[in-house]
Amino acid sequence: MTKRIESLKVIDNKPLKKDFFIIELESSRKLPEMKPGQFVQARIDGSQETFLRRPLSIHDVDFVRNTFRLLVQVVGKGTESFSKLNKGDSLNLIYPLGNSFTLPTKGARTLLVGGGCGIAPLLYLGRYLKSQGIIPDILLGFRNRDRILEYNDYEAVGNVFLTTEDGSAGEKGFVTSHSLLGKASYDKVFCCGPEMMMKAIAGWCRKNNTDCEVSLENLMGCGIGVCLCCVVDTVKGHLCTCTDGPVFNIKELKW
Amino acid sequence: MTKRIESLKVIDNKPLKKDFFIIELESSRKLPEMKPGQFVQARIDGSQETFLRRPLSIHDVDFVRNTFRLLVQVVGKGTESFSKLNKGDSLNLIYPLGNSFTLPTKGARTLLVGGGCGIAPLLYLGRYLKSQGIIPDILLGFRNRDRILEYNDYEAVGNVFLTTEDGSAGEKGFVTSHSLLGKASYDKVFCCGPEMMMKAIAGWCRKNNTDCEVSLENLMGCGIGVCLCCVVDTVKGHLCTCTDGPVFNIKELKW
Amino acid sequence: MVKLGFSIGDLQFKNPVIAASGTFGYGSEFDDFLDVSRLGGIVVKGTTLEPREGNPYPRMAETASGMLNAVGLQNKGIDYFEKNIYPRLSEYNTNVIVNINGSCIDDYVALAERINKLDDIPAIELNISCPNVKMGGMVFGINPVSAREVIKAVRRVCIKKLIVKLSPNVTSIVEFAHISEEEGADSISLINTLLGMSVDVRSMKPSLSTITGGLSGPAIKPVALRMVWQVANAVNIPVIGIGGIMNSDDAIEFILAGASAIQVGTASFIDPQASVKILEGIENYLIAKGFSDIRDITGFLNCSK
Amino acid sequence: MVKLGFSIGDLQFKNPVIAASGTFGYGSEFDDFLDVSRLGGIVVKGTTLEPREGNPYPRMAETASGMLNAVGLQNKGIDYFEKNIYPRLSEYNTNVIVNINGSCIDDYVALAERINKLDDIPAIELNISCPNVKMGGMVFGINPVSAREVIKAVRRVCIKKLIVKLSPNVTSIVEFAHISEEEGADSISLINTLLGMSVDVRSMKPSLSTITGGLSGPAIKPVALRMVWQVANAVNIPVIGIGGIMNSDDAIEFILAGASAIQVGTASFIDPQASVKILEGIENYLIAKGFSDIRDITGFLNCSK
């Protein structure tokens, strides 16, 4: 999979609830192969707002229109400057980066679990699974109803279940307490979200002997495996989130 | 004269020829007293493009509409970022700063000489002189016809004469070689432009025993007289361009 | 109301925000922008015995997130200060500190003696760290022997609180902190500027008339913070953190690292109100975190894994 | 065609743009972005005798125009390098330099002896300046006695060109440059990172697991440039300038100040093509200024008033 550096055209930048937004980008060249779970390193050309690039997951790809989307939450100055991009502006990316989710065998009962901006990579993953004939359950957790993102897109690729911490929508509690986890059993779980959530899901999977992959969010200096800043402590020693990950099987992690 | 720090609203940003543009700013408060020759220290709020503020002369003030204008040439990243401001954006200023031109007595034969973006402060000066019943001669020098700024505004306040270095408009040569200087004599000359031009005019004034004030452009750290970075070597020692100037009588300078 | 005060010996400061020398003039330049008396203190422009013209122009260059200066202690000398500036300063209801500079030890001693007589100046900041003068300044501050000598000599005469301002251009900042403490300094302030340089590739000339100059601003904050943390862990006198502090988060980084107070320098060029905004921001931070006294977070950095 | 080459002794470099250690992996990570063989050289990741895991996460923090890192020389050790990486490196048509690191002098000597046997490695860069390891690294580089010892010991065995990489965290960089030259270094590269620190005010914790780390990026450029200028004026061996070089103007500043070559570090994180863009920019500058050989502008800084 060849990586490239490219300035892509912003063809849409849609604010969602609260601090979230979805940027759609168009390439003037044919899009490279991109897999679910991969990410980009983004920076506004010439911008001094941040020094380093910012890693963002590939949210969804449309190879027909030659575009793809990023789902981003404003948490600091980098993401804030991205949120202000207008149609026609450009965003410079190094992409596609990282490994990808390991796709389950046909007929595998599959669960996707996401929280906050961690739901970003799950849409492209769900779409891919669906194209392989797997309709996953998708369990999304949010703080409260005001923080629920528009999940219609997710409903098109799987069966969506919701939790909110305060019960203002879906079931009350954390994703791990959702009744689904009591009832159903899965061959494969994919999870992306706050570390606490991923650890809880990892725990549940261990207990239930379920294969589980998580997508980690570490601080990144380069995104291409040279700065060695993004390490995660695994059973094989320090591995790079940007090249050995961001997707790790929980068997590899010391959680 | 009280200085203030304020974010002003950009109500117009008009590109002129080549790298020049005129920004019009509106204050939400009553404008302070501002005198010809004074300047502002500008920065885009929150911008990381430049570290320090950038000094810009007050080009023209409209106390009725509570607005004023800056005439700016793009020479680097600060001025470039200003050129990209849109209507409705804001520009943060510390202003008004510096001393001002010493206004001549009624009936004084007055010449204003400007070159490049040094013509900026001369419009407000001319307007002021006119309000005092003095119609100045205004001698403007440019590299070539492509670099001539729109000078209609200047024609409204004085008699405009032009030179271009290549003779593509007005008289050919530098301002000092304009035939006007051979014919007319003046009681007071005000000059702002490239240092070489100001030195030449200062030389002419010395020879003709004409009182002359120049507006200097030094690098500024603060603009309010505390960093002592903007000094000019005068007969009284090092003086600050930002507080003792930017306007100096050539008698004070060691030119 | 949260408590913001700190003290150097028996000298009380109402809050930990102090304006840094050479960046705040004599205070009055800021009267239009803020109430100078709200600050914990102001350190006035570096002062010498005789008037000084400083270095030739150009004296400044912008750098990435910082600036270089080569002012070279331009000031009108202690006589002028005493006669024309000091009387005005007495009107501020805050601690006014004089930053003193010399070409030799006698200069420093003579200045300290002059300041002894000025009732409204409760402290001096001994600048042995100015990189922009050929004689004195940093030359003292980067040599342990001469640093000790000048501090000792000044301490012998100085009846005011003595703050020693350290140069960061050394291998071991802790060594100079120890020397300061041993020789009786009441407080240590750091850092002064890092020695830097910049070149104009168009003209192929140095950007500064002096070739090298002092680097200040956010660029130096990580170095300043590291040194403040090292020094705060090494001495028992109050440490004043300086270097690239632009907002209250920056200030709090220094306080968590062990600084009892901070100085605001270059930030005042970009926003003349930076110092009071930092003060307000510190107060808000303490309230939000549920602390009632700034001393509860001084040196509170949690270094456990 | 302008001439861009320079040499360290009889070792020719086709141009003065070299990728800095720890920021360019082993070259292959950049194959998708540029033709690595176009560069004057690449310095591969800091290598030690034994494999090293480096420091715990977090190892990085962004700062104003820079970053702090606390990687701590994570690498798979010289055996792995020799067996798995070296064979691939030989395919690049450029000078591949190994950056060597040890906890004691014997480590450095043993590494130098191992590299002696690798025909396609024409030079080593002796890193006595890594701030992120408890033993060795910067500890050698900030003490003149141990710096001399390690350089002497390595020089005795090393049959390759020996480049000594200096730490900027010292009072007198010139002292260490002299020591390097006296002990037979063929070239000096500088600077390594400045020791810095950053605090997360929300969690009240240090941003790095190691509390302090190495500062790189444009923030340090003025300090790096000053030191390169001082060193270039003090020694007669080629100096390689490093620190905050993001574009060709930055590189030219170092060359005008006396650097025979430059290394591109952190810039490659932001733009993996930075090194070749810098190379092209230098060429264009020379053409625009009418020079036909880069050596015509090396140390050409015009310091007359």
Ligand SMILES: Cc1cc2nc3c(=O)[nH]c(=O)nc-3n(C[C@H](O)[C@H](O)[C@H](O)COP(=O)(O)OP(=O)(O)OC[C@H]3O[C@@H](n4cnc5c(N)ncnc54)[C@H](O)[C@@H]3O)c2cc1C
């Ligand atoms: C592989 C990967 C994929 C990601 N995908 C997405 C995505 O699709 N959508 C999305 O919104 N975000 C995603 N993130 C997170 C995103 O990179 C950060 O939110 C962003 O870098 C923050 O930049 P900023 O300048 O806005 O905030 P900053 O000002 O840099 O930081 C704001 C706060 O967030 C914390 N922070 C910043 N980055 C991280 C991080 N990587 N991990 C933990 N804490 C951090 C900082 O410590 C600070 O407290 C991803 C991260 C990784 C590593």
Ligand SMILES: Cc1cc2nc3c(=O)[nH]c(=O)nc-3n(C[C@H](O)[C@H](O)[C@H](O)COP(=O)(O)OP(=O)(O)OC[C@H]3O[C@@H](n4cnc5c(N)ncnc54)[C@H](O)[C@@H]3O)c2cc1C
């Ligand atoms: C009192 C005063 C009034 C001014 N009024 C105006 C005005 O009305 N309109 C206008 O267009 N410009 C004016 N200037 C000049 C203006 O301040 C500079 O052009 C501007 O600061 C450049 O900023 P930049 O970031 O675009 O360029 P930079 O990237 O900072 O610099 C680009 C190049 O210009 C040179 N340069 C920058 N500033 C100065 C300076 N002050 N003197 C000499 N060389 C400089 C730099 O050395 C560099 O080579 C004034 C300057 C002063 C001191």
Ligand SMILES: Cc1cc2nc3c(=O)[nH]c(=O)nc-3n(C[C@H](O)[C@H](O)[C@H](O)COP(=O)(O)O)c2cc1C
């Ligand atoms: C223009 C300028 C002039 C300065 N003059 C002095 C001085 O006279 N005495 C002194 O001790 N420090 C002087 N300093 C250093 C500052 O007080 C401060 O230590 C340094 O700038 C670092 O802080 P900052 O990054 O917040 O500016 C000066 C700094 C600048 C930028």
Ligand SMILES: Cc1cc2nc3c(=O)[nH]c(=O)nc-3n(C[C@H](O)[C@H](O)[C@H](O)COP(=O)(O)O)c2cc1C
């Ligand atoms: C993440 C990272 C890792 C580094 N690793 C090494 C190393 O292993 N050996 C070394 O000599 N220098 C190392 N350095 C220092 C760089 O080679 C360079 O000297 C320094 O970053 C300054 O240059 P820059 O500002 O261009 O990055 C590292 C720097 C960074 C940012």
Ligand code: FES
């Ligand atoms: S981010 Fe640099 S190695 Fe992963």
Ligand code: FES
């Ligand atoms: S710009 Fe600071 S004193 Fe004039």
